[in-house]
Amino acid sequence: MRLNGEIYDGEEGEEEGQRLVVGYALTLKKKKSFLQPKFERLARNKGILFVAIDLSRPLSDQGPFDLILHKLSGKDWCQIIEDYRQTHPEVTVLDPPDAIRHLYNRQSMLQDVVDLNLLDFHGKVGVPRQMVITKDPLSIPDKVIKAGMKLPLVAKPLVVDGSTKSHELFLAYDQFSLSELEPPLILQEFVNHGGVLFKIYIVGDAIKVVRRFSLPNVSKCELAKVAGVFPLPRVSSAAASADEADLDPGIAELPPQPLLERLAKELRHRLGLQLFNIDMIREHGTRDIFYVIDINYFPGYGKMPDYEQIFTDFLLSFMQSKYKKRPVA
The missing domain is CATH 3.40.50.11370 (Rossmann fold)
Incomplete structure (x- = not known):
């Protein structure tokens, strides 16, 4: 041959x-x-x-x-x-390139999640409230106030192009510091999630979930005392694995399998993709309210157990x- x-x-x-x-x-x-x-x-x-x-x-x-x-x-x-x-x-x-292109924009990548209704599958899946800023950083504070968005806010580059810069995330504790950021970007309300993120790897019909350490909860007291915009660490590294950590069961419990299977099936169909992963968090203090915060094409499968x-x-x-x-x- x-x-x-x-x-x-x-x-x-x-x-x-x-x-x-x-x-x-x-x-x-x-x-x-x-x-x-x-x-x-x-x-x-x-x-x-x-x-x-x-x-x-x-x-x-x-x-x-x-x-x-x-x-x-x-x-x-x-x-x-x-x-x-x-x-x-x-x-x-x-x-297909056209399907992959859908994930190059953080606004469009989550739109398919917004339209999902998975209440019959042991949980609710949504997207944090978000806003797109395409230009004029000085106008960001006013736009955030008018939209009634709750602090803190996570700022992410709008375009995902594989570069290091496209993965640079920031946490803003006050509106006025947001004018220091460089558009185009997307602002997402930060949802307290107990410092644990679920990375859901999709390989065709197969699903594998791992826990990663994430950002700790932000208290109202901390929010009142802290001001500024701070860079966030990346949580994709295998060293950030929380699978073996001694965590509160209410935080560490994996999302229900029926919910994951339905979510994966729906997104495979809507996105037209076979190879991707979903970053999902559980709202702290709840058992069945989840938020998708990112979707990545052809992620680092080498970090997935039994890949x-x-x-x-x-x-x-x-x-x-x-x-x-x-x-x-």
Whole structure:
């Protein structure tokens, strides 16, 4: 079997004749975190081969691929992959650029959550009250006051482009300090959630939830004493895991499984995506009121427990589909 000019002889453990060729276009950082040796070895033994896409050559000249995984930014790449989808409908692209683009804007990414009604699934899921600021930072205090938004407020860049800057978050304790920030940005009311955030990883139909340490509650007393805008630490690191911590059960209890399954199913359908994660918090003092605060495309799956097996099973479902379609000789 020849792929990108190289001969592939197969690996021990593959079922005879059944292979899935996965072309990937990832940044070096994403490749290192995602294509870890244990994962590649497990996938290879199941007949799944990962092949790097050469960005210096036309995509149509490479392969043949059964499936393409990608996470690159830029209009040029989006056009390349969109053109490829049109000319190679037999190849599964995870995920379509138009669907991914929906998550590049923090205002649009949560709109699908706003419209959900999950009351029959053991909980309520919503979005914190928010406001978009596109220009004129000096006008922010007046806009916040007129909108009646409650302090403190979390300030996030409006555009999510994969850069470090797009993940720089701030917590504002008073309206007037907000004029120090740089639009375009989105302001969200801060919801006390006991310092724990739930990261819900979606891989097709599979769901995996982990706890992460987050921001502590802000008391009314603290709010009255503190002024200013302060940068927030990132909570995506595996070192921030709260899964083994001795936490109050009311804070640590995972969201109900039926709620997660319904939420994941609805968002997969509405977003048109297979690979994403949801950052969700539980309102402190409640058991069943949750807020989605962020959605990320193709997150750091390497930090997800058992990701190797979960992702391999996900890819195997495409292999099974591929060979079911083949005519019987």
